[in-house]
Amino acid sequence: MDKIIGNFQGIDVTVGHGLLELSYLVAALLFVFGLKKLSHPDTARAGNLWAAAGMLLAMVTTTFLYQNVSGENIPSGNLILIGIVVAIASTIGWVIGKRVAMTQMPQLVSIFNATGGLASALVAVLEYPYLVAGDYGIILVSILGLFIGAVAFSGSVVAYLKLDGKIKDLRGSFMTYFNLLLLVAILAFCIWTMLSETAPTEQIWVIWVLFTLSVLYGISFVMPIGGADMPVVISLLNALTGIAAAAAGFIYGNQAMILGGILVGAAGMILTILMCRAMNRSLTNVIVGSFGAGAASSQEENAGSIKEMTMTDAAVLLAYSNNVVIVPGYGLAVAQAQHTVHELDSLLSSRGIEVKYAIHPVAGRMPGHMNVLLAEADVPYDKLVEMDEINPELPHVDVLVVIGANDVVNPSAKDDPGSPIYGMPIIEAYQAKNIIVMKRGAGKGYAGIENPLFFNDKTRMLYGNAKDTLHNLTSEIKQM
Amino acid sequence: MDKIIGNFQGIDVTVGHGLLELSYLVAALLFVFGLKKLSHPDTARAGNLWAAAGMLLAMVTTTFLYQNVSGENIPSGNLILIGIVVAIASTIGWVIGKRVAMTQMPQLVSIFNATGGLASALVAVLEYPYLVAGDYGIILVSILGLFIGAVAFSGSVVAYLKLDGKIKDLRGSFMTYFNLLLLVAILAFCIWTMLSETAPTEQIWVIWVLFTLSVLYGISFVMPIGGADMPVVISLLNALTGIAAAAAGFIYGNQAMILGGILVGAAGMILTILMCRAMNRSLTNVIVGSFGAGAASSQEENAGSIKEMTMTDAAVLLAYSNNVVIVPGYGLAVAQAQHTVHELDSLLSSRGIEVKYAIHPVAGRMPGHMNVLLAEADVPYDKLVEMDEINPELPHVDVLVVIGANDVVNPSAKDDPGSPIYGMPIIEAYQAKNIIVMKRGAGKGYAGIENPLFFNDKTRMLYGNAKDTLHNLTSEIKQM
Amino acid sequence: MEEALHFFYQYRDVIFIFALAIFLGIEVISKVPSVLHTPLMSGANAISGVIVIGGLILVGTANLSEFSLELVLGCLALFFGTLNVVGGFVITDRMLEMFKKKKPTK
């Protein structure tokens, strides 16, 4: 490994150097392949493993082949320390990853993103004193890396707390001004740092001030954004973490870090935009968080009234229908009623009734939320039908059961140009012959608006927690 | 421009250096953007211009900012020479590009590809003496560049001659052996060169031997491939030219050349494969050129006989139909009957008959051949319907007119598993109510096989050169 | 401006790699179906944990003979980076497993 194979720019190149760089190249290409495969349903799982293999390779070769400027490998004492830290972190990461309930996924992703951002910021902090004064380009890159990493860190923590319902939104125009002020302060500070002739070594405090300001900005940036917009925000912060890692890669001249980071940065940005588009909103709209604010105004009085129905009536209606479509929504996730709905579905199917689920792409609070939820309850994949496919069939459906969904079946999106969700594609529930809606009460959906579907003549309500309602309904049908 | 702005690896870096590299980066990115846009119909033309802009930029900055090792710009004498050569070449290129008939496009592309390959090979030849002995990597890259460039050059020339019908195919298994032998000889020679300790300067003859052998190989590689397969071969040779340019870029450390070259190399390979797939063949199959060899064997005797029809009958049939579909093929291009067919089409349309063209993706001898041909005759774009779209409509078509097409309407592709074109998607002409076929005689199509469609009970033949036939038919209808 | 130009000249290869990677990232992702958004986000998140290499280098070159803030922070960076990587890949795999095992039934 230490055999010298040549000289490059005045430094002896050993076999170890060559192999290390080669492994970084391979790792980087594995990231590209992995991400590519991750974006097709059939190969997604393999793609994840490819990317993981790339990461493992880069970690192992760094540990055993890295040489410091004097050409020494990592000493055994440090190797042991590395081993301990990595072992502990891996165990914790593994256990958390395996144990946490599927429904907590968005929270988990945001927590892991926070750790990545923090690690990037710490690396930038620690490398800062070694930078050469006057090497403006590199200083700029590392300051940027620090800022972005720290924002990704604190922003992700706030996102996590919001998703978990631990903190509420903090709205108001003063937040906008505060954010702007903070950003200007950070910028001014950066420029001052760059221009001051003092070497980075002699003003380490600078980096800590910057770190603190950046963490603060991360918090105040995410604070005013609506809790339900967190998936989009996490995707954005995820892109930031990638960019921060790439900045660190720039400083180390490390190809795997650069490519991995930038790839995630670019992909994350695109993903953020795609997610916004699927909800028919713009990114600025999400960040400024104006959604739902002026909503009530455009609402007309709804003609008709809300009509309840008894459990027995619902049971009879379902039991004597030919085909049933279930529209699950966020409420199903809240009630954790995925297993109960599967029970109802099996019962109906066993009676020869055709049961399908209509899956809206942004039902729930993260893309694919319903797929994950129902998959957890072992609902067969072929019963899940996508919005575009099921819509034309709906006029022939005997009973459509809305379970904890609201916005995704709101007809205003189609016919009320004043509605804040106007233009969003929906599941056209109102076309079915009979509609049963399960919800707890008069609660509104994510967009905070009224839903004319509930006032429809064909609609009957079944109030109560979705899990209980479904349970009772199932028993009722069984007794028939 | 000559202001020194820093030092990098022991060399003074001037403003000119920086700007030159920046321009290469921009040019390379323009190539990527351009290629991306070129692959979507709506943006294709803009994409071509973007790529051209990148090329112009790189050429201008190289001319005015390039510095030799002693930091001197290109002297004015050389600038004048460059100006003269570029001016002459540009004028010739421009005039040829503008003047040559649309139908000669494949020939033209192959000629231009030959010039690119030759330029690459010449650059490699001229740079070879300056390489450092023992620098195996670089020597290997330049030898490869030379080989690939020379093959692309002579191969493209042969392809051009074949397309133009100037030379015939040279088949036989001895060609395969000869090619193999030549390849082994080249390989052995390369290895010998690499291992010999003599500096490149002292054995310039080596590079000339290699050049000659490579040119020879290019000829013998393309020689046995069927003339009609030339579009695929040109695409392959085009990829090779790109790789040769990239190899030269490697030697100069020039990003624009590397990226441009590799991009073309990768895209060219993919394009070659896509073209093969559109014809339902494999690349090896094309190269080995076995197509059509054992074709006759699988043919059964065709039930039924070929029935001719008079011009008057054809005129009546067309004039009293409601809708007509025209299937153009290679024969239309041979007869240069695109304007005549447009006349017939206008005449019929003016009588209230709906006329459409069914475009098979590989009708003719290059992809998009029919589109280009008919576009030249100003046939409106919306009358051209793609194969997949028109097939379901064919059973309702009154008269289908096959003009010089053969393989693309051959039903054996669907129902005769023994046929060499079995599996290729076709325009299902046999489904139409009446079929008129225009061809000169008993000639076969590109695949060299019989066509059961001509024996179909619903089919009537109109023999003769397509242009004359169409002309007579038009006059006949006018007189009615 | 000259500073910037010199910086560009010095790091032109790396900057070029940056540019290509951005393109590639956009190209690769731009046609992903909506159900895959969440797993993809999570997988990308795991890849962004590549910063762990920085942590490895920091701890690997740290001076162990005395206890320092630098050492602690380095270990933290390594710790959090590893957490991101391992946790990220594990949960992505779990999410995708759900899709996978149902597929054949289709």
Added chain:
Amino acid sequence: MEEALHFFYQYRDVIFIFALAIFLGIEVISKVPSVLHTPLMSGANAISGVIVIGGLILVGTANLSEFSLELVLGCLALFFGTLNVVGGFVITDRMLEMFKKKKPTK
């Protein structure tokens, strides 16, 4: 092997750019409709004329004080390279013009 490794080490950035460019080329092209095959081939052909830069450098650094084979060959390389570039872009544009002007009618 060691030679190869040293070569790789020296040129790792460029090799990396190679690898990314291959990916990008494949990604960008892989979904092109069949009608565009010929214009695309022709456009790519024009881009491959980028070798003209090599020709420019050769002629630009050639010694003009004496007539040499090198000079002639250099001029030929520049000539053919330019021919490829100019001719290539011109015919590509002509081909695409045909598609373009018909589009709005649709």
